[in-house]
Amino acid sequence: MRWAETFARASNCGAITLWAINERKNFYKHMGYDVTSEEMDLGHEKYTRMSRKLLYNLTNNHAD
Numbered sequence: 001m002r003w004a005e006t007f008a009r010a011s012n013c014g015a016i017t018l019w020a021i022n023e024r025k026n027f028y029k030h031m032g033y034d035v036t037s038e039e040m041d042l043g044h045e046k047y048t049r050m051s052r053k054l055l056y057n058l059t060n061n062h063a064d
Contacts, residue, residue, distance in 0.1 A: 017050070034050060
């Protein structure tokens with residue numbers, strides 16, 4: 001997760017959205033992700049859409 005969030009920040013993304021297997025929702029909630037209202041049922045597994053806004057370190061501005 002750390003790598004994915006670092007890559008997303010480097011790509012100037014404002015948030016990460018993912019489909020979490022329902023049994024893993026608590027893991028993502030612990031990581032700061034919020035549940036959206038969307039769910040997907042693929043028959044053998046159910047997924048919930050979750051997202052998290054990315055925070056940027058604004059104190060390290062490099063003014064040239």
